[in-house]
Amino acid sequence: MNKNKKQTKHKIPDALQDIEAWELNRRKFLKGALLAGAMTQIGFFMSCTPELKKGNDILSAEQATILDDILLILFPNDGNGPSANDINAFGYIMWVLHDELNRQPEDNEYIIEGLDWMNEQSESFFEKKFVELQPKEKEELVAEIVQLKWGKNWTSMMITLLYEALLLDPIYGGNTNEVGWKWLNHVPGYPRPTEELRYERIMEKQMKIKQT
């Protein structure tokens, strides 16, 4: 651990001071949003998670690796119920990032920004990139960032996403085989959503978007 760690200015992290990189990130986000409609139809995020983890239309390979590792630290495979992998949290979050109807699209940008900040924090603490850290160092890094204001906020949001992946209907890509409900002895409400009644279809009606 670098004893001379600095406190990052979290409002505009260094990674985002590079406006070109930020714009690129934003364009990727918008491009992804345009593809979302087609992708959700085919259960893309449920079946293609291993490929998505190698990098995809929204996340770079590095960002995808950071996300994957962080999710497992926040929701580990510890013998007590399912892990982040067991609930397909990564695939679920990819669906979230592609959700063009999201009421708070800036939240999606915040998820991605947080991945870059993790990297920046890693360089600050350990003088190496996140992907170069040893597993124990990654855990130390998370323990450090939750002490920081931005880190606490961002981690809290990631836990909310993990909870959604654990507890919402499997139709959204998480809660594989209802493993989250089974673990917590939860009885779902009926009727459950179908492809025709999933949230995007209802929101399209609400927003007067013509359905194809």
Next chain:
Amino acid sequence: MKYDICIVGSGAGAGPIIYELSKAGFKVLVLEKGPWLKTSDFTKDEMTATRRDAYVPNLKDERHVVVRKNAQGEWKAKNTADGGGDMWNGSCVGGSSNFMSAYFHRLKPKDFRLKSEYGAIEGANIVDWPITYDELEPYYAKVEKVIGVSGKVVPHKHQEPRSTPDYPHPPLTTNIVADWFVEGGKKEGFNITPAARGIISEPREKRGACYHSNYCGSFGCSSDAKASSRAALINDALETGNCEIRPNSKVFKLETNDQKEITNVWYYDFDDQKVSVSAKRYVIAAQAVETARLMLMSTGPAFPNGLANSNGLVGKNLLFAGGGAGSGYIRYDSLSDVDRKKLDVPLTFVNQTLLDFYEIEDDSFNGKAKGGTIDFLIEHSNPMPKAMRSKYKDGTLLYGSALKENLKDYFTNQKRVRYEVFCDWLPNDDCFVSLDNEVKDKWGDPVGRVKVGSHDRNVKVGNYLAERAEKVLKNVGAIDIRRGISSRPPTNLMAGGCRFGDDPNTSVLDKNCRAHEVKNLYVTDGSFMPTGGSVPYTFTIYANSFRVAEKIIEDLRKK
């Protein structure tokens, strides 16, 4: 002219008008801004109902500006599109009545004459209603019969007079904790009695009985047991052939002539094209905030300050519900195996209410004062709110194995028991709706700007009631009891803004909810209430709307 009446909105304030006028043979047109979701469209999907809020407008398109007082006592305006809550409760045919919890408490006779009974309170614009409880009572009875209410009348200290001995449907099945609450109350000398619900416990005509999905408030009902305006009234109205519903029709202006009469209504249709339609009479029932906003937007030569607003009172004296809620936990390891099994069944209705303190007699209030209602509940079944509560322990954000342990414990080793208290939200000069000068909706129209000033008395009464509720929680074995009584308005409970009264100088509507200034305009949602009483509003909105429906029919039948 094709239509006798054009109604803006289709929720609880509109439903009885739609139903009664259609049945009486009048041609009814309903303009509903939201989509027409049918019973088969509703599921128990948290993503749709509560995570992404697909039953209300997307805040990118339609928002409000809310003006609140911060901790330093400064008024700060916030665009709801920037987060922090909104003022929407249900935008679809049937409105927010689709998503209500449907606690159907009647107002008490003293609620109709609050000023006469308890006197003025400094800083509060309290007035008596222009009608009495006795005038509204037949319509409460009518709501119970027509839309179906389940419950059992058990006398208590503040039991209101009834023209019928009991509710038309027996009480809904409740969790064992309901009995424990009654016993817990007895230990304090409290008389806890059954709460009526606008949810039918047995099938009737085309509606099924409640099947205890345990996903009720915030969710649409899949058996039509919940007495939404859509399921209980509009579906019947449609069968008359006299009612036309136009969903996705956002009304933005009511146009008036020099005689101060409405000539036509303008709305944006599905394709956002401007459409005009005329009728003999007009009703606005778009829920308090949007009703006031629409009236303020409807300017014209006769009404430069907004429709029926020459006295400047449209939007003023907006009401929410005072009080709040609290909760504690019954740990399963504190129970016998038998009791644990009973408590742990998937049955979340409790339906027990403490009304002993609807009127307070206490030195801290200098004698008699208006109190309120305490409802006892257990946590809803939908898992996300439960999980969110397990994120922190002793103020620390958990993650990793500690988070998973806490989550597992929350779901499997305890039951969260709750209380909600309702007291009057005192009308005051800092709680009103106006039009925002800068923020527009997606059509370019000014959004509603809602100032939400709360009178200090709301919190004082709320805490008085919460103290009593918490004694009962302790008696049922709850630990770690937390209280959430605050001055923040519960935005799902709104009324006022177009108060009714006999004096055109001090009210917007007459006693029959017709605008003093506009002969062919009625307002039939909760906007008419000058004071709100200490119960949720929907039952009273339904009852009043049935009352006004008779007046509109009389009005239309006049030669």
